[in-house]
Amino acid sequence: MSDSLHVEIKVNDSPVALDVPLTETLLTSLRDRLQLTGAKRGCNQGVCGACTVMVDGVAVRACLSLTANCEGQSVLTIEGAGNDRAIAALQDAFIEAAALQCGFCTPGQLIAARALLEHNASPSVEDVSKGMSGNLCRCTGYNKIIDAVRMAARRLQP
């Protein structure tokens, strides 16, 4: 482990210190070291979006992000998102609209949707369709996911 690096990050508001190999991805650190398994490994290639987490407020693919690059940054995963008002609204809307089936892509969908709502508080169908096009789902027809995101957006309006 001579080429490992000491990294201090915040994960879900708690400070975390890790000694990780330079090549270790954030997804591996979250899952194997911190037992935060909400982010899923669907392709390990940045295509499916099941590993989407927020780093300093930006949605990123944890499978393409190196933990060593996250020094000083703040990571939000689905496990820590319970206090986030937007995530809570999205979770309720996903349940009511049946926007999830097997649930494997759901944590990634929720984080991606939250990032979308950050930039667009009242997205159209087309906005959600474009904004979420990087998150694959093999069970639904996506329409219920789009409905859920817009339902949550409406409820979050001041």
Added chain:
Amino acid sequence: MSAPFESVGRRVPRIESREKVEGRAQYIADLYRTGMLHGAILQSPFAHARIRGYDLTGALAMPGVHAIVTGDDFAQSNRMGAFIKDEHALAKDKVRYVGEPVAAVAADTEAIARAAAQAIRVAYEELPVLLTPEQALASGVHIHEGVEGYFKVLDAGSRGNLCSRTEFAEGDIERGFGESDLVFEHHYETQAQAHVALEPCGALVEVDPQGRLTIWSANQSVFRVQACVAEALGLPMTRIRCLTPRIGGAFGNKMEPHVQPIVAALALKARRTVKLVLTREEDFEMVRARHPFKVRVKTGVNRDGTFVAREVEVLLDCGAFADDSPGVLGYSLLCARGPYRFAHARCHGRLVYTNKLRFGAFRGFGNPQVSFAGESQIDDIAEQLGMDPIELRLKNILRGDDRALGGQMLSSNGLKECVERVRDASGWARSTQASRSSRSTEDSGGGGAPLPSAPGKKRALGFALCGHISGLLASGAIVRMLEDGTVVLNVGANDIGQGSDTVLSQICAEALKIPLENVVFVSPDTDGSPFNWGTTASRVTFMTGRAVIGAAAEVEKQLKQQASEMLECAVEDLELVSGGAVAVKGVADKKIGFFEIAKRSHWFAGGPIIGSHTWVYDRPTVDPKRAAVIGLPFPRIGAYSFSASVVDVEVDEVTGAAQVKRAWSACDVGRAINPLLVEGQIEGGLAQGIGYALVEEMVWDGARLANPTLMDYKIPTTGEVPYELHSIIVESQDADGPFGAKGVGEVCLVPVPAAIGNAVRRATGVRLFKLPLTAERILRATLGKT
């Protein structure tokens, strides 16, 4: 007296939704055990070669390596297979496709296991490679030497590289063609499609102090896993306990085994817990996929549009192992005639071993392929006859006492309603009138087609329909009442994401007239759950739902016996009333709650209340007075569901790219136990059908799969699936189903590719006989090139 249902018919969100949205749901990769080892697999670099020996010394010497297994660890007789026992857990003596598991390692970390797997040296002697069914049929080289002697559950007719053959015949096909005014014959081809359940396959195997194996895995049936591992390792089933975590989608690829027997062998050899999860690439290369088909369809009709005779011949690429393929062949032939009246029909085909990964079960089970062929041709026939394609179909669909191919009685049939409702909802009539006058006529009517084509685009609606079964084999249920009057439902059926935990709980709650919250669903466990063949064949609502009804009826009987003693009245005078109580009929306030009854049964008289029921589907597929059949894989198959689809497709005249703009799907589901979840199935089926029709294709470069990644193998995104997906639920009240319900999981997907092909034809004037309908193929066809 029929009181309105309280649980059945309600749009209840999935009961496990909360854990899924909070990231607490655990899938196979999310399971960790203290001190567990990690597994890795060495794959074959050759498509066909003899294994001359292994050198494990380098790999075994690596620090952190605990066990290595190869084909030598599996006895010659320990072969698995649902229909033909032709497969060892790891390649033994021979490799038969590029990517086949050859050896596996258990080590302290995944990185060490992967490095050690690569350090294993295998001596190979290459053999001729057979990549297509035609090549394999013509070759004297046999992929399985001695397939004739393998154990089989059907009369497969296996010989050389011919894995199986099946035939259904009714009437006199030659006479039928002779009596037809017009005879049409076309050839169609379909591609290999990957399941791409977003969760890759994996397993975690523990060895308990007694030496029993506990197997957790991504699977569609804990009982299938148990049976297959027992066969592969030569162990009695009592030594194996199988459980399931949450399943991240399956669609067929997790029904038969993938890595479970390999991980079990590693765990036994290392005497440690071992976990192995495939990478996406490995999952593409070594699990299974949808069969490529070649289909010849010959149809005889009269000038008035009456269907007379249909012959369908199929040739299936089996891949290297039989897996579920003989079933897929037989099932596709059962569906190949289509749900139409034909006095004469002959459907026959062959399944041929090749040096590719095994093909197997995939949502639709051979029906999407033959429906693409048959339903494409019906549109062309309608065009030749100058008839509307929907009118032509309505003239010929099964009705009343008409039978399925083979002669099975239909226990319900909502096909006509499916066709009419999808026709009306999509504005089909206005669309066809418009296209007769001018393709781009403006239409002011709301809700349906046609919409005008954009400049440079051509747009049209397309239609197709199908019949598909839900059923097969055995299911059971146990309903137990706890001391407080709440209920434990135990059925052994995996929820693979479609929502069966919720639907079965609703059925149980309805049958006992208790709130849904008073039912807890038990996760399947081979040690404690009643047998369930699997979550496959659109069967869980229909088959397991009926077992739940039977078990609940048994509980009802015991409740009434208790209540009759407590209320001092006759059992016949009692009924279940809403909210969990037994009351005297017509005297609503003379009742006794489940709480009191349960307490009495546990502590005073009668004993704890437990109801159970099991059954096996029992209507024969074939009536020997009507049909002659060879090589039948499913003697008793199931209830027929029906579906009809309309798609609104726009084709770009410059690029050839087809885009589905809107879609309608009407499905006869008997009764929708949970319409919210039924819609989810229909919408998901439309999306997968769109992917299969337009973008998905596994491509081989020689013997090597060229696109085993999501970067290179595209599945539909929000860019390909339209927002406008209209689900129409048709309820025909199946006589055999629980509360009249039957399956929906597959029937919704089956007609979609044909409907899209028919829309492309109507929009552009070109007919494509080969899936997928890529932009390149459509463009070349419109330019008159092939």
